[in-house]
Amino acid sequence: MRLILLGPPGAGKGTQATFIKEEFRIPHISTGDIFRQNLRDNTELGQKARVYMNKGKLVPDDLTIELVRDRLSREDCKYGYLLDGFPRNLVQAEALSQFLEERGESLDAVIDIEVDKNSLVERITGRRMCKDCKASFHIHNYPPREEGKCDHCGGELYQREDDREETVLKRIGVYEEETSPLIAYYDRQGKIQKINGNASMEDVKAEVLEALREI
Numbered sequence: 001m002r003l004i005l006l007g008p009p010g011a012g013k014g015t016q017a018t019f020i021k022e023e024f025r026i027p028h029i030s031t032g033d034i035f036r037q038n039l040r041d042n043t044e045l046g047q048k049a050r051v052y053m054n055k056g057k058l059v060p061d062d063l064t065i066e067l068v069r070d071r072l073s074r075e076d077c078k079y080g081y082l083l084d085g086f087p088r089n090l091v092q093a094e095a096l097s098q099f100l101e102e103r104g105e106s107l108d109a110v111i112d113i114e115v116d117k118n119s120l121v122e123r124i125t126g127r128r129m130c131k132d133c134k135a136s137f138h139i140h141n142y143p144p145r146e147e148g149k150c151d152h153c154g155g156e157l158y159q160r161e162d163d164r165e166e167t168v169l170k171r172i173g174v175y176e177e178e179t180s181p182l183i184a185y186y187d188r189q190g191k192i193q194k195i196n197g198n199a200s201m202e203d204v205k206a207e208v209l210e211a212l213r214e215i
């Protein structure tokens with residue numbers, strides 16, 4: 001199954017991705033996670049990406065597209081994958097279409113998680129991530145059992161550099177301008193599955209899994 005997760009920052013894509021990955025046993029490929037790992041490892045790619053990420057801007061398309069092509073060509077993606085955070089604009093979407101066409105493959109669905117804009121800032125600024133297993137928590141909506149510590153692996157929780165309010169507003173703006181046109185793009189291909197992301201995490205999960213079982 002080849003899937004894309006669309007939705008503004010704070011829609012809960014990472015959380016739902018974990019459920020989808022477990023249910024359908026496909027790799028979860030988050031370009032944001034890959035960039036953050038490169039930032040931590042201080043690779044050349046990480047150094048290039050840092051300036052854009054810390055301003056809430058998109059990393060240039062050539063870097064991002066090459067990274068994704070490379071990742072999707074690996075053995076574990078042979079029977080499918082879940083893309084989270086890619087594509088982010090029409091150039092990236094076209095590059096993905098070309099990649100799929102070259103391999104005689106196609107997408108199965110694009111899940112679009114819709115959330116009221118007003119709740120996004122609160123959702124993101126309260127978010128805390130595990131340094132080790134990347135699990136996501138929220139200080140009010142989904143607190144860890146022990147403050148600052150991951151429920152799953154005991155790793156240290158931290159706030160992403162780009163989850164601070166000024167950057168969040170910028171990222172939401174970038175989503176509206178550059179990424180949201182992809183909803184119409186994939187709708188024309190009959191791939192969009194709209195999900196109400198304002199419901200509880202469990203209800204969103206149920207809706208997502210039901211939609212995917214039906215495709």
Ligand code: AMP
Pocket residue numbers: 009031032033035052053054056057058059060064084085086087088092162171
């Ligand atoms: P995310 O974790 O998906 O919110 O991504 C965090 C940041 O990584 C974004 O704000 C961008 O700076 C960068 N990023 C992630 N995915 C992409 C992409 N597909 N294209 C360009 N930049 C990206």
